Amino acid sequence: KKRVVSGVQPTGMVHLGNYLGAIKNWVALQDLYETFFFIVDLHAITLPYDAPELSKATRSTAAIYLACGIDSSKASIFVQSHVRAHVELMWLLSSSTPIGWLNRMIQFKEKSRKAGDENVGVALLTYPVLMASDILLYQSDLVPVGEDQTQHLELTREIAERVNNLYGGRKWKKLGGRGGSLFKVPEALIPPAGARVMSLTDGLSKMSKSAPSDQSRINLLDPKDVIVNKIKRCKTDSFPGLEFDNPERPECRNLLSIYQIITGKTKEEVVSECQDMNWGTFKTTLTDALIEHLQPIQARYEEIMSDPGYLDNVLLKGAGKASEIADITLNNVYQAMGFLRR
Numbered sequence: 001k002k003r004v005v006s007g008v009q010p011t012g013m014v015h016l017g018n019y020l021g022a023i024k025n026w027v028a029l030q031d032l033y034e035t036f037f038f039i040v041d042l043h044a045i046t047l048p049y050d051a052p053e054l055s056k057a058t059r060s061t062a063a064i065y066l067a068c069g070i071d072s073s074k075a076s077i078f079v080q081s082h083v084r085a086h087v088e089l090m091w092l093l094s095s096s097t098p099i100g101w102l103n104r105m106i107q108f109k110e111k112s113r114k115a116g117d118e119n120v121g122v123a124l125l126t127y128p129v130l131m132a133s134d135i136l137l138y139q140s141d142l143v144p145v146g147e148d149q150t151q152h153l154e155l156t157r158e159i160a161e162r163v164n165n166l167y168g169g170r171k172w173k174k175l176g177g178r179g180g181s182l183f184k185v186p187e188a189l190i191p192p193a194g195a196r197v198m199s200l201t202d203g204l205s206k207m208s209k210s211a212p213s214d215q216s217r218i219n220l221l222d223p224k225d226v227i228v229n230k231i232k233r234c235k236t237d238s239f240p241g242l243e244f245d246n247p248e249r250p251e252c253r254n255l256l257s258i259y260q261i262i263t264g265k266t267k268e269e270v271v272s273e274c275q276d277m278n279w280g281t282f283k284t285t286l287t288d289a290l291i292e293h294l295q296p297i298q299a300r301y302e303e304i305m306s307d308p309g310y311l312d313n314v315l316l317k318g319a320g321k322a323s324e325i326a327d328i329t330l331n332n333v334y335q336a337m338g339f340l341r342r
């Protein structure tokens with residue numbers, strides 16, 4: 001079976017964008033591939049954060065994976081920092097990653113400009129090397145990535161090829177290794193169209209955990225009345241009827257797309273159902289669909305959170321399985337790079 005890895009940062013509340021763009025798609029992947037879904041807590045400290053909140057958000061994100069249908073008997077679910085190989089391999093990879101490659105990363109440029117140089121830790125720059133480590137450790141074939149992550153995945157591929165050339169093949173064999181590639185070079189798995197969920201208050205920017213206004217996103221755990229209120233107040237326009245493909249109506253496209261994915265209907269079905277609706281009617285329809293979809297997830301979440309032992313076990317088992325595989329890669333890299341082994 002091909003291997004797939006992916007994760008979400010425990011940096012706040014998991015929102016509809018994380019769910020429709022990532023977690024919901026993973027549920028189908030776990031039946032097709034050998035899957036590793038982790039909570040990327042080490043990435044979550046690359047911008048200023050609240051330490052007591054980190055462990056809470058990590059547990060909560062893990063429970064959300066399970067509540068959304070990720071099944072621990074099919075997928076390995078674990079916390080990134082529980083598998084030490086992630087950080088170790090990152091250090092080894094960073095010696096072969098030119099600073100120029102990292103300086104070019106758009107996300108680094110944007111996030112460091114926003115935060116200001118004095119507030120930016122070195123980890124924000126080296127973040128993509130940790131992501132490369134996350135992926136390469138598992139010899140992953142496929143990585144589901146949103147548009148925002150394609151540049152980082154490309155960098156992962158470049159790092160893999162460079163390390164394979166520098167240390168793999170015959171050179172590795174001479175050091176007692178198997179020879180050949182140290183890393184599989186992974187491919188992107190592009191999510192289904194329409195999976196980029198935009199902000200409720202601005203149809204041109206993505207729904208995001210870090211946006212200051214909570215009104216801009218639907219959190220997976222938002223209670224009914226909050227969802228009602230957010231949809232009631234979300235940005236719309238004054239065009240007649242509703243349509244997907246008018247570039248002047250990004251909010252309309254976004255809300256129709258959310259409705260389409262959440263109900264599992266086709267675009268054509270949504271067009272014929274909604275094209276003549278006014279905003280008031282559509283907002284009620286969308287709100288009802290969201291509540292109906294999220295309610296069972298929220299109920300399962302509560303159940304999971306009420307049994308901490310169960311969650312601990314899932315994460316322990318997941319980390320155990322992940323460590324076994326990660327350690328094989330890590331040991332090979334140490335060997336190929338010429339380290340004296342214990």
Ligand code: AQP
Nearest residue numbers: 008009017018021022146195196197206207208209210
């Ligand atoms: N708006 C979105 N639409 C579709 N997919 C999205 N993802 C995030 N936002 C959207 C996908 O969710 C996965 C996990 O994201 P992350 O936790 O690594 O954080 P992120 O990509 O930086 O997104 P956030 O949640 O909006 O956080 P901030 O505010 O910190 O940028 C990824 O697969 C991502 O593509």
